[in-house]
Amino acid sequence: SAWRSFTRWLGRLAGSSPARAALLIFALTIGLFTSLLMMPWATASGSAPDFHDALFVATSAVTVTGLTPVNTAEHWSLAGEIVILVGIQVGGLGIITIAALLAISVTRHLGLRTRLVAQEGISTGKLGETGSLIKIVVIFSAVVELALALVLVPRLIALEGDVATGFWHGIFYSVSAFNNAGFVIHPEGLADVGHDPIVLWTLMAGVFLGSLGFPVLLLLWRHRWHFRRWSLHTRLTVEVTVLLMVVGAVLYAVLEWNHVDTLGQMTTGEKLQNSLFASVMMRSGGFSVVDNVIEHSETMLVTNALMFAGGGSASTAGGIKVTTIAVIFLAFLAEARGHEESTAHGRTIPTQAVRVAVSVVAMGATFVLISTLALIIITGEDLERPLFESISAFATCGLTTGLTEELSPSGLYVLTGLMFAGRVGIMTFAAALTIRHSRTRYRYPEARPIIG
Amino acid sequence: SAWRSFTRWLGRLAGSSPARAALLIFALTIGLFTSLLMMPWATASGSAPDFHDALFVATSAVTVTGLTPVNTAEHWSLAGEIVILVGIQVGGLGIITIAALLAISVTRHLGLRTRLVAQEGISTGKLGETGSLIKIVVIFSAVVELALALVLVPRLIALEGDVATGFWHGIFYSVSAFNNAGFVIHPEGLADVGHDPIVLWTLMAGVFLGSLGFPVLLLLWRHRWHFRRWSLHTRLTVEVTVLLMVVGAVLYAVLEWNHVDTLGQMTTGEKLQNSLFASVMMRSGGFSVVDNVIEHSETMLVTNALMFAGGGSASTAGGIKVTTIAVIFLAFLAEARGHEESTAHGRTIPTQAVRVAVSVVAMGATFVLISTLALIIITGEDLERPLFESISAFATCGLTTGLTEELSPSGLYVLTGLMFAGRVGIMTFAAALTIRHSRTRYRYPEARPIIG
Numbered sequence: 001s002a003w004r005s006f007t008r009w010l011g012r013l014a015g016s017s018p019a020r021a022a023l024l025i026f027a028l029t030i031g032l033f034t035s036l037l038m039m040p041w042a043t044a045s046g047s048a049p050d051f052h053d054a055l056f057v058a059t060s061a062v063t064v065t066g067l068t069p070v071n072t073a074e075h076w077s078l079a080g081e082i083v084i085l086v087g088i089q090v091g092g093l094g095i096i097t098i099a100a101l102l103a104i105s106v107t108r109h110l111g112l113r114t115r116l117v118a119q120e121g122i123s124t125g126k127l128g129e130t131g132s133l134i135k136i137v138v139i140f141s142a143v144v145e146l147a148l149a150l151v152l153v154p155r156l157i158a159l160e161g162d163v164a165t166g167f168w169h170g171i172f173y174s175v176s177a178f179n180n181a182g183f184v185i186h187p188e189g190l191a192d193v194g195h196d197p198i199v200l201w202t203l204m205a206g207v208f209l210g211s212l213g214f215p216v217l218l219l220l221w222r223h224r225w226h227f228r229r230w231s232l233h234t235r236l237t238v239e240v241t242v243l244l245m246v247v248g249a250v251l252y253a254v255l256e257w258n259h260v261d262t263l264g265q266m267t268t269g270e271k272l273q274n275s276l277f278a279s280v281m282m283r284s285g286g287f288s289v290v291d292n293v294i295e296h297s298e299t300m301l302v303t304n305a306l307m308f309a310g311g312g313s314a315s316t317a318g319g320i321k322v323t324t325i326a327v328i329f330l331a332f333l334a335e336a337r338g339h340e341e342s343t344a345h346g347r348t349i350p351t352q353a354v355r356v357a358v359s360v361v362a363m364g365a366t367f368v369l370i371s372t373l374a375l376i377i378i379t380g381e382d383l384e385r386p387l388f389e390s391i392s393a394f395a396t397c398g399l400t401t402g403l404t405e406e407l408s409p410s411g412l413y414v415l416t417g418l419m420f421a422g423r424v425g426i427m428t429f430a431a432a433l434t435i436r437h438s439r440t441r442y443r444y445p446e447a448r449p450i451i452g
Numbered sequence: 453s454a455w456r457s458f459t460r461w462l463g464r465l466a467g468s469s470p471a472r473a474a475l476l477i478f479a480l481t482i483g484l485f486t487s488l489l490m491m492p493w494a495t496a497s498g499s500a501p502d503f504h505d506a507l508f509v510a511t512s513a514v515t516v517t518g519l520t521p522v523n524t525a526e527h528w529s530l531a532g533e534i535v536i537l538v539g540i541q542v543g544g545l546g547i548i549t550i551a552a553l554l555a556i557s558v559t560r561h562l563g564l565r566t567r568l569v570a571q572e573g574i575s576t577g578k579l580g581e582t583g584s585l586i587k588i589v590v591i592f593s594a595v596v597e598l599a600l601a602l603v604l605v606p607r608l609i610a611l612e613g614d615v616a617t618g619f620w621h622g623i624f625y626s627v628s629a630f631n632n633a634g635f636v637i638h639p640e641g642l643a644d645v646g647h648d649p650i651v652l653w654t655l656m657a658g659v660f661l662g663s664l665g666f667p668v669l670l671l672l673w674r675h676r677w678h679f680r681r682w683s684l685h686t687r688l689t690v691e692v693t694v695l696l697m698v699v700g701a702v703l704y705a706v707l708e709w710n711h712v713d714t715l716g717q718m719t720t721g722e723k724l725q726n727s728l729f730a731s732v733m734m735r736s737g738g739f740s741v742v743d744n745v746i747e748h749s750e751t752m753l754v755t756n757a758l759m760f761a762g763g764g765s766a767s768t769a770g771g772i773k774v775t776t777i778a779v780i781f782l783a784f785l786a787e788a789r790g791h792e793e794s795t796a797h798g799r800t801i802p803t804q805a806v807r808v809a810v811s812v813v814a815m816g817a818t819f820v821l822i823s824t825l826a827l828i829i830i831t832g833e834d835l836e837r838p839l840f841e842s843i844s845a846f847a848t849c850g851l852t853t854g855l856t857e858e859l860s861p862s863g864l865y866v867l868t869g870l871m872f873a874g875r876v877g878i879m880t881f882a883a884a885l886t887i888r889h890s891r892t893r894y895r896y897p898e899a900r901p902i903i904g
């Protein structure tokens with residue numbers, strides 16, 4: 001049948017060009033969810049939504065971004081919200097699975113000498129079969145989301161005073177948090193329940209776990225706190241994640257401590273709690289208790305930097321990824337110390353990894369620059385809000401200055417493309433670069449341009 | 453005597469740590485010019501200026517930036533303006549000479565296998581002696597500046613209707629242009645004479661030549677248009693410079709074509725001419741006919757990117773330098789093509805060069821980020837103007853949104869530090885990194901974190 005020959009073709013494509021197959025799968029998934037959201041039953045009003053809104057929200061859900069031009073609670077029916085939730089879950093599982101599959105094909109390509117994924121627990125021997133990998137990812141996600149829901153559902157039932165609403169909201173926020181999606185279904189955003197510490201800490205825990213990435217989670221599950229068994233990837237991911245989280249929280253607290261619109265009127269405990277919450281969310285959670293546009297410009301700049309950094313590889317967090325930053329910083333450190341090789345924790349980082357990392361950052365910066373330029377031209381705004389919104393879309397973070405809600409269709413298409421590029425582009429690009437690597441048969445003489 | 457033992461100590465320092473010696477020389481030079489500008493005879497009013505203004509202007513002159521918190525024409529006496537002019541000339545010559553000396557010590561360190569400067573004409577055999585290198589740099593600068601003055605002096609005499617004024621202005625702008633300093637001594641800025649094509653094209657020629665860098669100029673002088681004899685450094689510098697110049701001019705023209713405050717009311721020829729002028733100046737000339745703050749936000753964003761890029765290595769232009777961009781782009785290209793090595797024009801670019809390039813960019817971005825954050829906090833402005841002013845100071849460009857004139861002393865100190873770091877820091881940092889390179893005696897096993 002047509003379906004069977006399509007899947008066979010897709011299988012061949014996945015074998016010959018996993019990166020291109022991943023791009024295609026994501027595009028098709030987004031197409032599917034766009035057409036579901038275009039149904040009249042998906043909206044609260046009962047009439048079909050605008051195509052650019054449906055495409056934007058479907059892309060935002062599948063790429064687990066959380067930006068939206070319409071108010072999720074008011075614009076969509078319950079059925080529409082379920083479509084979005086399924087989109088987030090499918091997108092999140094798809095991202096983790098495909099990233100892990102890409103990592104495996106990278107490992108296979110590189111051979112045993114530079115083992116990549118084997119160390120992470122996703123050894124090709126045990127989990128090489130796509131089916132069993134997907135099974136583990138699904139079970140893992142389900143267990144974590146269930147654990148989150150066990151806290152959130154009773155708490156939200158108590159807060160909202162209604163069993164059905166609390167149950168539905170609890171499920172939605174559990175999925176949204178672990179998948180780093182940042183979608184909210186309270187009309188006024190998280191502000192409605194954001195004063196509750198249990199809700200805040202549960203969301204933080206879900207987002208934090210989700211942002212580490214599947215390879216790290218699997219390894220942590222197996223080896224727990226036996227640090228010596230942690231792989232280099234796990235160590236770097238945890239180290240940079242914790243470092244950025246602390247730096248973000250401290251800067252947020254310092255910059256907003258006395259700002260009446262944000263932290264100013266809270267108790268010291270609440271100030272610290274909300275600073276940590278803001279910091280965790282900047283790196284791709286995308287939930288916010290406070291409107292970002294109310295924050296000081298300096299806070300938005302710090303947020304820009306942390307959004308661009310993002311979370312762990314093969315996770316539902318976006319950005320250029322913490323290991324990319326680690327690799328670049330280690331290269332810098334090696335240079336500053338005059339060492340020929342980048343090393344960390346008794347391991348040498350291959351030179352090619354530095355080039356891939358630089359390529360990823362250069363690509364990301366270029367995307368953000370072009371999108372910001374386009375949004376400034378389209379909206380007539382000055383730099384601040386278009387830059388923030390572009391980085392948020394690229395890094396699939398979902399924090400917003402409110403600009404997305406005001407955008408014309410052309411502006412929405414720019415951000416839609418950026419969410420897709422930031423999510424699927426960066427992931428497949430890095431894998432494709434690493435895989436395509438071939439030995440050259442001849443060498444040119446060296447020449448060294450003057451730098452700096 | 454004390455002076456003799458000081459110079460002997462400096463000589464030893466230059467031998468053991470050329471980078472640290474360069475830092476010290478620049479700091480001392482800035483100190484000297486600051487104390488000259490602190491004299492009562494240096495100001496138009498006859499009373500000593502504020503220390504933060506004198507320090508800022510001295511730093512701006514010696515680092516050939518062109519930013520100034522006070523109106524050069526109104527705040528300083530003729531004597532003060534001469535001090536600034538001498539500061540620019542000393543700074544420009546110092547930058548070129550020290551950069552060339554650093555390049556030579558890099559070459560010596562690297563040995564013959566990776567020849568760096570020999571190819572550029574500054575072979576250590578012929579010009580190894582500091583004295584003769586300085587002689588060539590001085591003669592070269594004097595010849596070019598004289599040529600510029602031969603056009604500018606008569607033209608400005610004609611335009612201003614006064615021989616003494618025209619002569620002084622012609623000399624000042626010739627020196628300011630070739631050294632990419634961007635200082636103006638018309639009270640209303642270049643707008644007074646900016647309608648004159650001869651003035652504009654002469655300034656453009658001076659800035660363009662100055663921005664290529666001494667190694668490239670010397671090689672072009674020797675080999676002219678015999679492309680085959682051009683070194684890799686010269687080819688990359690010329691290619692990226694021309695590319696950025698064209699891209700900048702086209703974007704400026706497209707973005708400002710109908711903007712009434714900038715190009716809108718000009719003839720088509722004037723629009724093209726002023727777009728090219730703006731593009732050449734963005735990459736570190738720092739002259740502007742139009743106030744940058746009047747331009748569209750999208751134009752300022754493009755300007756930000758081009759200012760950060762900057763000009764050629766060992767030139768009076770600032771920024772991260774065009775060869776840094778070339779090296780990163782070539783690394784990206786090699787990755788995308790799956791090649792193991794970056795190559796260009798039949799030459800292999802050593803891996804270490806990529807790491808130095810990345811370190812320079814990372815350092816520059818960090819400096820700009822911290823300065824922008826500090827300026828936002830100090831001024832209470834939103835992102836746009838602090839970012840523009842920070843990049844302009846870091847890249848020693850000198851274009852301004854007017855923020856420098858409004859800054860409090862603490863803000864001025866931030867930019868002063870940034871000009872120093874952007875000029876001396878980047879130059880010595882890159883050289884120090886390249887020189888300090890040592891072979892490691894043992895290797896760790898490889899481990900490759902997942903990227904992207």
Ligand SMILES: [K+]
Nearest residue numbers: 065180286397
């Ligand atoms: K998100």
Ligand SMILES: [K+]
Nearest residue numbers: 517632738849
């Ligand atoms: K300048």
